[in-house]
Amino acid sequence: MxxxxxxxxxxxxxxxxxxxxxxxxxxxxxxxxxxxxxxxxxxxxxxxxxxxxxxxxxxxDVGSREKKARHRRTATHVTSAGIAGLFVLGLGIGTGWVEPGRWLADYTTPVGEIRTVHLADGSMAVMDSHTALSVRYTASERRIVLIGGEAYFTVAPVTVDERRPFVVESAGGTSTALGTEFMVAREGAGVDTTVTEHSVRVATRDVGTLHRSVIVEEGQSVHYGRDGTLGTPVSVPAASMTAWRNGQLVFDNATLSDVIGRLNHYRRGRIMLMSSGLGARRVSGVFSCTDTDGAVTAITRQLALRSVSVGGLATVIY
Incomplete structure (x- = not known):
């Protein structure tokens, strides 16, 4: 054969x-x-x-060169040149995504941290690793701006005393709570809204005008883009998708590429594949958000692969 x-x-x-x-x-x-x-x-x-x-x-193999260069640069030069160099190399280490809005956010989490925020109206937001939120409550609405990352919201319901709608804005679209619990995740210019309890109205805008909206029911997720495109809600394993709140990552027959992308969300170094062909291999398992090295060990054992780490900057699976 x-x-x-x-x-x-x-x-x-x-x-x-x-x-x-x-x-x-x-x-x-x-x-x-x-x-x-x-x-x-x-x-x-x-x-x-x-x-x-x-x-x-x-x-x-950039670790030793960076250390030597650091001694020759001022702190300002280290920051600008270091970030630029890492992006040129495509390693994605350091801060991951860099967005000016993050600097002005009301709440942020660094890489690897999961944080629960209690909002003024009694609602809660569980923020995933490397997430930024701004709170814009007014007399007419309770608005949260998701600048980057993902957050799970448990919403204080509308009552006689609290009539303002609860809205999460991100990348030009909005997710308005019609129930109590849902997650919004922003990846680049795209946003996914996943509902775990009751329903959410997701709307997109085109040149400032309401373009389209859909109702996302419990156990469903929908994707929209910055350009106003809005997908159709689909059934998803919502419990598995939101398991990160408890420090777990759950995968059921997921591609290795998707698994690595998710693991990289929780570490400053980067996991990479030596061969793009490996990305289609399938992975199932439950891993800890705080032990991505352990996840790599388990995955390589499961798939009969190997890995090597380079100076704490990257781990290559081959």
Missing amino acids: TDSTDDQQDRIDAEAAEWVIRLGGGKLTPEEKRAFATWRLASSLHEAAFQRASSLWSDL
Whole structure:
């Protein structure tokens, strides 16, 4: 039986990663040198994979250079050049997303922290890692602006004494509570609203005019974009999606790419795949938000993969 093209490429990429790691770990024995030369010459695919792995390893090896550079820069230069350099490298370490609105937010969480905020009207917001909220309560409404990240809201209901609607605004759209509990998550220019109790009216705007609205029922989620596009509500495993409130990440047959994206939300360093083909592999499990290294260990064991960390900046799965 022969490997499929993707399986063959994954195997070659894994072998290339092992050779790069072994070469970086010290001198090879004469036998290892011969084995490496034989492997490298066996196929042009081997050579190409080795060059890719070497390039990635070189890009990741920035720790010592950054430390030396820090001694030669002022604090201002460190901040600006450091952020710019990390984004150029595509590692996404440090603060993750940088948005001026975050600086003026009423409530923020750093990477890795989950925080509960008690609002003036008796409502609560559980803020996920690296989230920013602004509170804009007026005489006519209770408005929360989600600048970035995600938050789970338990809303104090409308009563005789509290008639103002509860509205969460993000990326040009709004989610108005018609019940008591829901989550709003902003990823880039897109927003997802997930309802766990009763319902929510989600509306988008096009050039300042109400464009479209839908009612999202309990157990459903809907996505909208900054351009005013609004999807159709779909049934989702809401309990699993909001398990982060209790410090857990729950995955059921999720792609490895999606799992890694979620884990990266809780760490300053970055988890990366040596081969893009690995991203389609499927993962199931319950992991801790505060132990992403443990999650990597469990995932690599589950999928029979390996991982290596580089100076605390990145973890490469291969």
